Amino acid sequence: MGPLKVLKTLRVGKGVTMDISIDESEPEDSISRYVMETTCIGEDAVSVPPHWHKDHSEHLSVLEGRLQVTLNGDKMIIQEGDPAVLVPQRAIHSLQGFKGERLVLRERADPAGMYKAMFFNDLLSTGKFGNVWHILRSFYDAETYLALPLYFQFFDEVFMTIFGGIAHLFAPKKPKTL
Numbered sequence: 001m002g003p004l005k006v007l008k009t010l011r012v013g014k015g016v017t018m019d020i021s022i023d024e025s026e027p028e029d030s031i032s033r034y035v036m037e038t039t040c041i042g043e044d045a046v047s048v049p050p051h052w053h054k055d056h057s058e059h060l061s062v063l064e065g066r067l068q069v070t071l072n073g074d075k076m077i078i079q080e081g082d083p084a085v086l087v088p089q090r091a092i093h094s095l096q097g098f099k100g101e102r103l104v105l106r107e108r109a110d111p112a113g114m115y116k117a118m119f120f121n122d123l124l125s126t127g128k129f130g131n132v133w134h135i136l137r138s139f140y141d142a143e144t145y146l147a148l149p150l151y152f153q154f155f156d157e158v159f160m161t162i163f164g165g166i167a168h169l170f171a172p173k174k175p176k177t178l
Helices: 115-123 132-141 153-167
Strands: 005-013 016-022 034-040 047-053 057-064 066-071 074-079 085-087 093-096 103-110 144-146
Touching: 005 115, 016 115, 034 115, 057 066, 057 074, 066 085, 066 103, 103 115, 115 132, 132 144, 132 153, 144 153
Parallel strands: none
Antiparallel strands: 005 016, 016 034, 034 103, 047 093, 047 144, 057 085, 057 103, 066 074, 066 093
């Protein structure tokens, strides 16, 4: 992997930022070309609720600190030096950092492409997580589904199709560029 060029830095929360970067030495079809690195200085812990992706997998690596990953109900703690965790498409997963601990998390999407960077750019376009309509619209557009406590992904898809579709009436439009 060559040097990363930061394309944009997004504010995620108090003391939490995400760099959207590109490795220009990697081909367009490489999962290492577009990389999202989330840095948390420990004020607030990174917390991502249970969700899943219909059309892509994710590779998660911890470059500094540690992170609890829940994957289909199984909890594990990954830390610097551990191999990347593969989150297969349709796997319900959540992430939880540790308050007071520095964390640098690298995420790569498979299949390769800029779509994951565009999703985060959309979701965090207001400088923080938007209101519920913005979040639902962003998830809908990115084929990302909240894992509802109904235990069937069919219901997650129905919920997101209905409310994500309605969200287009109330949420800001999706940015077309970084």
